[in-house]
Amino acid sequence: MTEPTHAVDPVRLRAYFALIEVSGLLRHAIEQQLQADGDLTFVRFQILRRLQLSPAGRQRMTDLADAIVFSRSGLTYQAGLLEKVGLVVRNPSPDDERGVTIAITDAGRALVDAVMPGHEAVVDRLLFSQLSQDDARTLTALLTPVRDHMREAPPRSARPRRARS
């Protein structure tokens, strides 16, 4: 257990570990709830929710992939599954023949609405039972700049694509 050559700032280390661990546990719990309440995985739920929040319930594949931090090929696969069960539809983008637009269907919206109460219950129970309203605000204030910075300064490859105008 002797310290390696580089001394790590323990304050930052703890924050980093806590973040990783909380998100892991939270995601794990959410996965269970979504499976039980709507036969959804977390990824599929994220896809549907993003679409539901998008104007007209539709988005470009690439933009959607970036929004949920997911590979393009993975999204193609999941979109295929969701389309097969009628929760989304895919169409060529009107403005760009290469592009594909994915849109949520009424059934998709209904499913999201159906699982949302349980979803919120889990998040409330695990995350917000320990955080006051102010705490939540503080957390957002801390993490928002971090997120924005990450989106701008991609690690190596795998860059977020240009913003759509």
Added chain:
Amino acid sequence: MTEPTHAVDPVRLRAYFALIEVSGLLRHAIEQQLQADGDLTFVRFQILRRLQLSPAGRQRMTDLADAIVFSRSGLTYQAGLLEKVGLVVRNPSPDDERGVTIAITDAGRALVDAVMPGHEAVVDRLLFSQLSQDDARTLTALLTPVRDHMREAPPRSARPRRARS
């Protein structure tokens, strides 16, 4: 985009989304760095780091799986890979013939030490460039109770096993 029946507290919602998004982006970036610097995945890195921090560099399989929020079967698979390249060794637990103890080797320690500087660099660049020392402390203060609460109150099944004495 009419609101569904349940009104969601937007403050909490933002905090939750920010958390999920930041951890996703962070993990993604870390994955790249570990791959480049040490041919490691995030999971394998977590396994090695946990072991390195454990007394005598060893732990029970089950306890390790709980510590990193990972399935037992998944851990068996990864442990097999790590053992094959000499970064860990597995042995029957001395006190319980069923149990398996996994221990980090010198090569494993060396590899962790080798990737740590790059690892910290990524975390610093993405996470802590946007957070002051105080911010980091605040973040830890917010997330630590959450983590502890999650560990105690598992979602449904998949509960953390008894603490080892």
Added chain:
DNA sequence: TAGGTTTGCTTCGAACTCGAAGCAAGGTGA
């Protein structure tokens, strides 16, 4: 407007993940 590059998505193969089932060792109670 032809050639080459870039962009957007899908296909493909390999690796990873999980839960269920399997198997062996550890309890436990009559």
Added chain:
DNA sequence: TCACCTTGCTTCGAGTTCGAAGCAAACCTA
């Protein structure tokens, strides 16, 4: 001590994930 339940790990099969390669449309630029 013998059945029976529990515990700890592994094996197995099915589903998921990713990057690389493939392909077509779009965008240069001369």
